[in-house]
Amino acid sequence: MSGVKRTSEVQQSVGATVVLVLATVVFSMVLSGSYLNYLQPWLGPYLLVASIVMGVLGLWTLLEAAERGGDGHKLPGVAALLLVPSLLFGVAAPGALGPGAGIAPPAAQPSDTEVIYPPLPADEVSELSLADFSDRYVSPQPEDLEGKRVRLLGFVDVAEGGKWSINRFRVLCCVADAYRFTVIISGQPMPEGENVWVEVEGVIDLKASGDEPVLVADAVDIVNQPEEPYL
Amino acid sequence: MTAARRVWLLPFLSVIAVVVLMQYTSHAGAPLQLRGAAATWATLLMGIVVQALPFLVLGVIVSGAIAAFVPKDVLSRITPSSPLLAVPTAGVAGMVLPGCECASVPVAQSLLRRGLPQAAALAFLLAAPAVNPVVLVATAIAFPNNPVMVWARLVASLAAVVAVGWLWIAVGKPEWMKPQGGHDHQHRSKAETFRSTAMHDLLQAGGFLVIGAAAAAAIKVFMPLSFLGILLDNPWLAIIAMAALAVLLSLCSEADAFVVASLSTLSPTAQLTFLVVGPMVDVKLFAMQSGAFGPKFATRFMPLTLVCCTAAAALIGWLFFGRL
Numbered sequence: 437m438s439g440v441k442r443t444s445e446v447q448q449s450v451g452a453t454v455v456l457v458l459a460t461v462v463f464s465m466v467l468s469g470s471y472l473n474y475l476q477p478w479l480g481p482y483l484l485v486a487s488i489v490m491g492v493l494g495l496w497t498l499l500e501a502a503e504r505g506g507d508g509h510k511l512p513g514v515a516a517l518l519l520v521p522s523l524l525f526g527v528a529a530p531g532a533l534g535p536g537a538g539i540a541p542p543a544a545q546p547s548d549t550e551v552i553y554p555p556l557p558a559d560e561v562s563e564l565s566l567a568d569f570s571d572r573y574v575s576p577q578p579e580d581l582e583g584k585r586v587r588l589l590g591f592v593d594v595a596e597g598g599k600w601s602i603n604r605f606r607v608l609c610c611v612a613d614a615y616r617f618t619v620i621i622s623g624q625p626m627p628e629g630e631n632v633w634v635e636v637e638g639v640i641d642l643k644a645s646g647d648e649p650v651l652v653a654d655a656v657d658i659v660n661q662p663e664e665p666y667l
Numbered sequence: 668m669t670a671a672r673r674v675w676l677l678p679f680l681s682v683i684a685v686v687v688l689m690q691y692t693s694h695a696g697a698p699l700q701l702r703g704a705a706a707t708w709a710t711l712l713m714g715i716v717v718q719a720l721p722f723l724v725l726g727v728i729v730s731g732a733i734a735a736f737v738p739k740d741v742l743s744r745i746t747p748s749s750p751l752l753a754v755p756t757a758g759v760a761g762m763v764l765p766g767c768e769c770a771s772v773p774v775a776q777s778l779l780r781r782g783l784p785q786a787a788a789l790a791f792l793l794a795a796p797a798v799n800p801v802v803l804v805a806t807a808i809a810f811p812n813n814p815v816m817v818w819a820r821l822v823a824s825l826a827a828v829v830a831v832g833w834l835w836i837a838v839g840k841p842e843w844m845k846p847q848g849g850h851d852h853q854h855r856s857k858a859e860t861f862r863s864t865a866m867h868d869l870l871q872a873g874g875f876l877v878i879g880a881a882a883a884a885a886i887k888v889f890m891p892l893s894f895l896g897i898l899l900d901n902p903w904l905a906i907i908a909m910a911a912l913a914v915l916l917s918l919c920s921e922a923d924a925f926v927v928a929s930l931s932t933l934s935p936t937a938q939l940t941f942l943v944v945g946p947m948v949d950v951k952l953f954a955m956q957s958g959a960f961g962p963k964f965a966t967r968f969m970p971l972t973l974v975c976c977t978a979a980a981a982l983i984g985w986l987f988f989g990r991l
Contacts, residue, residue, distance in 0.1 A: 455870070460685055462717065464689055474713045483721055486723075489728065501674045505670070514875055515871065515873065518874055527692070527697065531706070534706070536702075609718055611711055612883065612919070613925075
């Protein structure tokens with residue numbers, strides 16, 4: 437075997453290693469559900485297929501290299517960077533976007549869709565997502581929310597003027613397009629701790645509400661982060 | 668060491684190591700605890716890379732298939748010989764690949780290697796993520812009250828693609844692009860050509876995808892984009908601000924319509940600018956194009972594309988919506 441050939445088959449093995457490590461990480465990310473910290477659930481099957489295809493490509497490359505030596509393709513040096521997401525996930529397992537992330541497009545405004553929401557029941561507690569609640573608040577009839585008890589789920593963050601808020605991100609594809617919904621909470625102290633998720637029950641205070649609605653809470657329950665952290 | 672062992676030992680040990688590491692992290696907690704901006708950056712980086720992977724894998728599979736099954740020079744023969752016709756033809760052909768820019772870079776690269784003229788391959792590169800059916804349907808859903816937006820997006824994007832292609836023929840120099848030789852050597856079989864091309868493109872485009880994702884995530888975390896908000900009162904400045912925002916945010920073209928639809932105080936033309944620029948010029952794409960075609964190419968081609976997209980969006984917006 438010539439020296440040139442030998443370098444190339446080792447290069448192929450290194451390239452296949454990078455791809456197989458990434459395939460392994462992505463595959464287990466889908467199985468464990470932790471990909472939901474980064475993406476919408478509908479992308480899960482595609483991610484699974486992608487990881488399997490990468491695995492097949494990697495193994496096929498190793499078989500070829502062991503059998504016949506190099507294929508004449510040089511390993512691009514930049515390929516080493518594909519290890520960055522794999523190692524980052526292995527070492528730090530970045531979680532869902534949380535209080536630190538203030539990502540919103542500039543001058544975000546409600547869309548001008550003229551949706552008429554059915555009124556909420558007056559005599560029972562309505563469980564709403566933060567997006568539904570915010571949409572009703574910016575709809576033409578925010579008065580419909582007045583006096584209605586609602587239960588909202590989100591993570592705790594500090595708000596301006598010594599207040600606190602509950603928040604949740606809406607994600608369309610991945611966290612890069614995350615849009616944040618915020619409801620200011622009054623009437624109850626802010627729960628202590630880092631990355632705390634709560635369910636808050638209360639009634640809207642339209643007079644105190646500004647850009648964001650204000651909820652006067654009478655119950656705050658600490659809960660686990662939901663499996664799907666994004667809306 | 669035997670050849671087989673030399674090949675298998677490293678991947679075998681590496682995969683075991685990363686599985687052990689992930690098990691440790693999920694049971695005993697992450698050895699590296701990220702906080703604040705670093706945590707947000709890491710989450711965004713993971714999100715952008717992982718979201719792009721299915722599209723990238725699709726792209727390298729198509730790229731490998733082109734290398735293996737499209738005979739050399741058949742592309743240059745079926746392409747209209749007049750470059751004035753070849754550019755719009757390739758642009759319309761780009762509509763059939765339902766992918767994002769991560770898929771279109773390796774595919775365009777493979778088309779070039781198989782002899783497609785440069786301007787036509789670039790028209791395909793730009794058109795594929797901008798106007799494929801998935802993107803147009805997403806746009807229709809995002810703008811239920813303004814169905815004209817779908818047509819405006821289609822027409823303005825194609826106009827920008829054709830303008831860039833023709834201008835590139837007029838002013839571009841082929842030597843700006845790094846040589847795309849790639850396949851001067853023969854492979855044993857079609858299957859082997861497919862495998863080696865797909866693998867090479869995955870490693871190359873993937874590496875540059877990570878650079879682009881890291882940069883795009885850093886911009887989102889460390890650059891306050893709210894200053895762009897003050898530009899939105901003036902219709903001309905709003906168009907420029909939305910073009911800049913599209914470049915800096917690096918959204919995927921399936922999601923950008925929903926994001927910009929929520930900015931309802933903007934004029935439709937400014938919204939259109941965001942939709943036309945985003946899929947063709949952004950931070951992530953700049954990294955991937957630099958990798959595939961060389962930095963000399965990317966630093967010339969991207970500004971040209973940005974100007975053409977912005978101008979096409981302003982013109983078509985003015986024609987379709989009657990105002991800037």
